[in-house]
Amino acid sequence: MKKNEDLEAKLLVNNDNEPPSPGTKDAAAGNTYSLLCALLASLASIIYGYNRGVMSGAQKYVQADLGVSDGQLEVLIGLTSVYSLVGSLAAGWACDRAGRRRTVAFSAAMFLAGSVVTAAADGYAVLMVGQLLAGVACGFGLVVVPVYIAEIAPAASRGFLSSIPEIAINLGILLSYIADFALAGLPKTLNWRLMIGIGAAPPLFLVASAMLVMPETPRWLVLHGHPNEARHVLSRTVGDDTADHRLQEIVASVKSKQAGGANGPSSKSVWHEILLRPTAAVRRVMLLILGLQFLQQASGVAALLLYAPRVFGHVGITSEHAVLGATILVGASKALFTLIPLFLADRLGRRPILLASAGGMAASLLVLGLSLRSSTATWWAAATCVAAAATFMATFSLGFGPVIWIYQSEVLPLRLRAQGTGVGTALNRMLSAVVGMTFISMYKAVGMAGSFYIFAAFSAMAWVFVYVCLPETKGKSLEEMKALFDGSAGRNNPQVPSLS
Numbered sequence: 001m002k003k004n005e006d007l008e009a010k011l012l013v014n015n016d017n018e019p020p021s022p023g024t025k026d027a028a029a030g031n032t033y034s035l036l037c038a039l040l041a042s043l044a045s046i047i048y049g050y051n052r053g054v055m056s057g058a059q060k061y062v063q064a065d066l067g068v069s070d071g072q073l074e075v076l077i078g079l080t081s082v083y084s085l086v087g088s089l090a091a092g093w094a095c096d097r098a099g100r101r102r103t104v105a106f107s108a109a110m111f112l113a114g115s116v117v118t119a120a121a122d123g124y125a126v127l128m129v130g131q132l133l134a135g136v137a138c139g140f141g142l143v144v145v146p147v148y149i150a151e152i153a154p155a156a157s158r159g160f161l162s163s164i165p166e167i168a169i170n171l172g173i174l175l176s177y178i179a180d181f182a183l184a185g186l187p188k189t190l191n192w193r194l195m196i197g198i199g200a201a202p203p204l205f206l207v208a209s210a211m212l213v214m215p216e217t218p219r220w221l222v223l224h225g226h227p228n229e230a231r232h233v234l235s236r237t238v239g240d241d242t243a244d245h246r247l248q249e250i251v252a253s254v255k256s257k258q259a260g261g262a263n264g265p266s267s268k269s270v271w272h273e274i275l276l277r278p279t280a281a282v283r284r285v286m287l288l289i290l291g292l293q294f295l296q297q298a299s300g301v302a303a304l305l306l307y308a309p310r311v312f313g314h315v316g317i318t319s320e321h322a323v324l325g326a327t328i329l330v331g332a333s334k335a336l337f338t339l340i341p342l343f344l345a346d347r348l349g350r351r352p353i354l355l356a357s358a359g360g361m362a363a364s365l366l367v368l369g370l371s372l373r374s375s376t377a378t379w380w381a382a383a384t385c386v387a388a389a390a391t392f393m394a395t396f397s398l399g400f401g402p403v404i405w406i407y408q409s410e411v412l413p414l415r416l417r418a419q420g421t422g423v424g425t426a427l428n429r430m431l432s433a434v435v436g437m438t439f440i441s442m443y444k445a446v447g448m449a450g451s452f453y454i455f456a457a458f459s460a461m462a463w464v465f466v467y468v469c470l471p472e473t474k475g476k477s478l479e480e481m482k483a484l485f486d487g488s489a490g491r492n493n494p495q496v497p498s499l500s
Contacts, residue, residue, distance in 0.1 A: 031157060034237045038149045038161040040214050041104055042168035043206040044141040047111045049172020050179075050199045051134050053331065056306055057180025057324055061192035068124055070440060076127060077306055078437025080135040085429035087139020092422030094140070099224075100148040100217050100418075105210035107144060110137030112203035119197035142425045147418055150409035151217035154238050159345030159406055159474065166402030167342060170335035173305065177331040181324040222250045223415070254415075274420055281485040285411050288469060289424040292404040295462040297431030299361055300455030301396055303439045304330065304389055310440075311389065314372055314448045315382045326386045334393035334401075341402050349474035350403050351466060357399025358463035364392040365456035372449040400462065410473055411485065 055062075055077055062068055068076070087110075094103045110133055118130030145165045153161040179198060183191045218230035218237070227247065234243035273282060304311065308330055309323045317323050341353055368388035371381050412420040443451045471485070 031154065034153050034157065034161060037152050037214055037237075038164050040206070040209045041145050041148045041152075042164045043202055043209070044104055044107050044111070044145050045165040045168035046172040046175075047108065047199065047202050047206070048138050048141045049169035049174075050176045050202075051111065051115070051138065051172075052169070053173035053176035053305060054180065054195050054199060056308055056327060057177060057184065058192040058195045060309070061184075061188050061195075062127070064188050065192065066121070066123060066127070068127075072124060074437055074440050076124075076131060078433045079128070080131045080138070081302070081429045081433030081436055083132050083135025084137075084139035084142065085426045085433065087136035088143050088422050088425035088429055089139070090136075090422075091140040091143035091425075092419030095144055095147060095220075095418035095422075100144055100151065100220055101210055101214050103140060103144040104148060104214065105207050107137050107140035108203040108206035108210065110134070110140065112200050112207070113137075115196060115200035115203070119193045119200070139425065139429060142428070143418070143422045146405045146409035147421050148217060150406075150417075151219045152215075152233075152237055156346060158410060159350070160342055162406040162409060163338070163342040163345055163402045166397070166405060167335070167338040170331070170338045170397060170401070174328070174331040174335045177324070177328045181321070181328055184320060184324060218247070219250055219254075222247070222254050227251060253413075274416055274423060282413070282416065285485050286420065286423070288411070289408050289420065290427055291465055291469065292400075292407065293424045293428040294431060295358075295458060295465060296400050296404055297428055297435060298455070298458035299396065299400065299462065300365070300435060300439075300452065300458075301393075301401075302432045302435040303451070303455070304393065306436055307439055308389065311372070311448065312382070312385065315385045316378070317382050317386075326389075329386065330390050330393050333390040334397045337394040337397040338402055340398055341406075345403060345406060346474060349472045350407055351470055351472050353399040353403050354466045354470065355399075355463060357395050357401075357403070358459055358466060360395025360398065361392055361400065362456050362459035362463065364388050364395060365452050365459055368392060369449040369452035369456060372447075372452065407470075407473065 059073055059077070063070075063073060091103060091107075094106065098106070114130050114132075114134030114137055116130075117133060118127060121127040121130055146162060149162050149165065150158060176195070176199075179195050183194050185191070186194065215233045215236070216229070218233045221227070221230035221233065230250065231243055231247050234246050238246055273279075274286060278286065308327045312323050312326050317326060344353060365388075368385060371384035371388055408421055408424050409417070439451070446454070
C-alpha cells in the first residue's frame with residue numbers, strides 16, 4: 001500500500017513549483033481527488049468520441065434505410081463540425097458566466113438530446129436536427145473539459161491529467177467502432193439506430209456527476225469573488241498546506257487583470273483583448289493556438305475518422321466485416337498511443353512529443369498515399385494501407401491529438417482562458433467541417449492518393465511550426481505563463497524559441 005502511494009506521489013505531486021510541504025498524505029489525497037474530477041469531466045470526451053466515430057460504420061445503413069445520397073451524407077457529417085464551431089464559441093461565454101461545472105452538465109444534456117433525436121429519425125430533416133444538437137454539444141465539450149481540468153489540476157500533474165480527455169475521446173471512438181461491428185448484422189432499419197442510440201446512456205451519468213460530485217474550479221471562484229470556496233477546493237486538490245500559497249497566486253493574478261475593480265470578466269473586454277487590441281504576449285499565444293489547431297485538422301485526421309471504410313475499399317477491402325475490422329484496428333491504435341503522453345508530457349515536455357508526432361504523421365501519410373496509387377487492388381497495397389492508416393493514427397495520438405489541447409488550455413491568461421480556448425476550438429471545428437464536407441469531392445478530383453499527399457505536406461509544415469515557434473511549458477504553473485510569453489523567459493533560456 002505504501003509503495004502504491006509513493007508511486008502516485010511521484011507521478012502527480014509537483015516537486016518544482018509547489019512549496020515544500022510536510023503533508024504528504026494531504027498531497028496524495030489531493031492528487032486522487034484531482035484525478036477523480038478529471039475522470040468525471042472526461043466522460044464528456046468519451047461521449048464526444050463515440051458521437052464522432054459512430055457514423056463511420058453507421059453511414060451506409062443510414063443511407064440504405066432513409067435513402068440518403070452521398071452528397072447529403074457529406075453535408076450531414078460536415079455540418080456536425082460547423083454546429084460544434086457554434087457550440088465552441090458559445091462555450092467560452094457559458095464557462096465564464098455559468099461556470100465550468102455547469103457548462104459540463106449542459107454539454108452532457110445536449111449530447112443526450114442529440115443521440116435520442118438522431119436515433120429516432122425518420123428522415124433527413126430529423127437527422128439534421130439530431131446532428132445539430134450533438135454538434136453544439138461537441139463544441140461545448142471540447143472547450144470546457146480541457147479548461148476545467150487545467151484549472152483543477154496541480155501544476156506538475158497538469159500534463160498527466162490534461163491528457164485524459166484525449167484518451168477518453170479515443171476510447172469513445174474505439175467503442176463506437178466496436179458497436180458498429182457488433183450491431184452490423186441486425187436488420188438495417190434497426191442496427192444504425194442502436195449504434196447511435198446507446199450513446200445516450202453516458203450523458204445521464206455525467207449530468208448527475210457534474211451537479212452532485214464535481215466542484216467548481218478555484219480560479220473561476222476567485223474570478224467571481226468566492227475566495228473562501230476556492231480555498232476549500234484547493235485544500236482538496238493540492239493539499240491543505242499548499243492551498244494558501246496557491247490561493248495567493250490566483251488572487252494576485254486576478255487582481256492584476258482587474259485593476260478597474262470589476263468582479264468577473266466582461267465579454268466585450270475579453271473579445272477586445274483577444275482579437276482587437278491584444279498585448280504582444282496574448283497575440284503570440286493566440287497565433288500559436290490557432291496555428292496548432294489549423295495544422296491538426298489540415299493533417300486530414302477527420303478524413304480517416306469519418307471515411308476509413310471508403311479508403312480501405314479503394315484498395316480492395318470489400319468484405320463488410322473486413323472493413324469494420326480494419327477500422328477497429330485503426331481506432332485501437334489511436335486509443336493505445338494516446339496513453340504515451342499521459343505519462344511523458346510532464347517528463348519530456350510538450351515540444352519533443354509534438355515534434356515526434358508531426359514527423360510520424362507526415363511519413364505515415366506519405367506511405368498511405370503510395371499504397372493508394374495502384375489502380376489494381378493487391379494484397380500488399382491493402383496491408384500497407386491499413387498499416388499506414390494505423391501508424392498515422394498512432395503518431396497523431398502521440399502528440400497532435402492530446403498535447404495541443406494541453407498547450408491551448410495552459411498558455412492563456414485566466415481572464416481570457418475560456419473564450420480564447422473557444423476561439424481555438426472554433427477554428428478546429430471549422431477545419432474539421434471543411435475536411436468532412438469536401439473529402440469525397442476532393443478524392444474524386446485529385447485522386448485518393450493525391451488527397452493524402454496533401455495531408456502529408458501539411459503534417460510536415462506542422463513539424464516546422466512546432467520547431468520554430470513553440471516554447472516549452474512543462475512544469476510551469478498557470479500563473480507563470482505570462483513571463484514565458486512576454487519574452488523574458490526566452491531571453492534567459494536558449495532552449496525557448498524567441499518570442500520577440
